Amino acid sequence: MARIDLVDLAQSYSGNDADPESFALKPISMTWRQGGAYALLGPSGCGKTTLLNLISGIVTPTRGQILFDGKDITPLSTQKRNIAQVFQFPVIYDTMTVGENLAFPLKNRGVPKAQIDARVAEISELLDLTPYLGRKATRLTPDAKQKISLGRGLVRSDVAAVLFDEPLTVIDPALKWELRSKLKALHRALDLTMIYVTHDQTEALTFADTVVVMHDGRVVQSGTPQELFDKPAHTFVGYFIGSPGMNIVPAEVSGREARIGGHVIALQRSYDKLPAGATIEIGIRPEFVHVATPAPGLLLAQVERVDDLGRISFARVRIGGVKFAARVPQGFSVAGSDVGLVFDPGRVHVYADSRLVEGVA
Numbered sequence: 001m002a003r004i005d006l007v008d009l010a011q012s013y014s015g016n017d018a019d020p021e022s023f024a025l026k027p028i029s030m031t032w033r034q035g036g037a038y039a040l041l042g043p044s045g046c047g048k049t050t051l052l053n054l055i056s057g058i059v060t061p062t063r064g065q066i067l068f069d070g071k072d073i074t075p076l077s078t079q080k081r082n083i084a085q086v087f088q089f090p091v092i093y094d095t096m097t098v099g100e101n102l103a104f105p106l107k108n109r110g111v112p113k114a115q116i117d118a119r120v121a122e123i124s125e126l127l128d129l130t131p132y133l134g135r136k137a138t139r140l141t142p143d144a145k146q147k148i149s150l151g152r153g154l155v156r157s158d159v160a161a162v163l164f165d166e167p168l169t170v171i172d173p174a175l176k177w178e179l180r181s182k183l184k185a186l187h188r189a190l191d192l193t194m195i196y197v198t199h200d201q202t203e204a205l206t207f208a209d210t211v212v213v214m215h216d217g218r219v220v221q222s223g224t225p226q227e228l229f230d231k232p233a234h235t236f237v238g239y240f241i242g243s244p245g246m247n248i249v250p251a252e253v254s255g256r257e258a259r260i261g262g263h264v265i266a267l268q269r270s271y272d273k274l275p276a277g278a279t280i281e282i283g284i285r286p287e288f289v290h291v292a293t294p295a296p297g298l299l300l301a302q303v304e305r306v307d308d309l310g311r312i313s314f315a316r317v318r319i320g321g322v323k324f325a326a327r328v329p330q331g332f333s334v335a336g337s338d339v340g341l342v343f344d345p346g347r348v349h350v351y352a353d354s355r356l357v358e359g360v361a
């Protein structure tokens with residue numbers, strides 16, 4: 001396994017590298033630590049697969065370098081980069097047994113038989129494949145075949161990194177939760193650098209220590225699941241992570257106050273130097289604002305519906321033309337269409353042109 005450095009890495013498929021704003025992957029520099037579990041998360045078309053393919057060597061970058069443990073591997077082929085890959089669909093040999101499939105990447109590299117047997121036993125145990133080791137892969141379900149693919153990706157202990165591209169796509173929804181937790185356990189047990197591409201926040205947040213959120217060809221934030229929840233660096237992260245996502249509302253902000261349509265919301269920090277001409281918004285997660293009986297001093301909103309999610313209920317409301325979600329406190333029943341909103345000032349964030357602004361304490 002290796003530390004991976006991306007140095008001013010960028011990709012343009014159009015061949016026009018004059019304007020980085022048009023790139024499928026805008027220039028990025030970042031470090032992926034040795035042994036880390038990373039998720040690349042973002043909607044379709046944001047550049048996740050492009051970044052993964054640059055790391056694996058399937059795509060050669062328009063600009064920049066990729067270093068494995070400080071060594072520039074940008075010109076090397078996929079094979080020479082010493083990485084393992086697991087794709088959306090099973091890549092296995094149907095005519096081989098499960099055990100032969102798992103052993104193949106090791107046999108191919110001339111690993112001694114005793115070591116192969118020990119590693120295949122370890123990996124098949126971790127993936128619950130031991131009872132199937134002697135079975136021909138062709139007779140197995142798509143779920144089991146994809147487990148073999150995962151096993152083949154994980155069986156080598158000397159790889160720089162294991163790259164997963166939406167590996168649970170073919171897995172039955174009922175089994176997905178099981179495999180998600182299993183992959184996390186595998187990471188802990190095997191101490192490999194793993195990079196996992198997905199558009200599914202549950203998969204990303206379950207698997208990764210560090211989630212790298214991508215939007216429109218850019219990494220907009222890289223952090224622990226908790227950091228992404230508590231302090232989204234970009235309105236897209238606030239909206240994309242969380243269910244429901246963060247409320248984002250246009251506001252006028254000065255000092256320790258945000259104004260929405262003349263109503264004042266107190267802020268915990270002071271914002272005196274916001275960039276001139278920028279679009280200013282405030283963001284607050286639905287968990288940190290709650291509905292109450294309308295009263296002087298509370299921002300008024302109109303209720304559209306209440307979603308009961310079991311342990312917690314959210315009221316879907318409107319503030320003027322803006323949709324907003326707020327927690328319904330236990331025991332509070334929403335009567336009539338108007339409610340007041342009570343904000344937790346420490347949880348209100350300020351954004352200028354979609355980027356988080358740190359206030360002054």
Ligand SMILES: Nc1ncnc2c1ncn2[C@@H]1O[C@H](COP(=O)(O)OP(=O)(O)OP(=O)(O)O)[C@@H](O)[C@H]1O
Nearest residue numbers: 013014024042043044045046047048049050051199
């Ligand atoms: N080989 C290619 N040639 C031209 N354009 C490409 C190529 N591969 C990807 N793109 C474009 O680059 C952008 C990023 O695509 P990419 O596949 O990296 O995104 P993604 O986040 O992985 O999306 P998905 O989840 O749909 O695969 C998209 O606009 C896509 O159309």
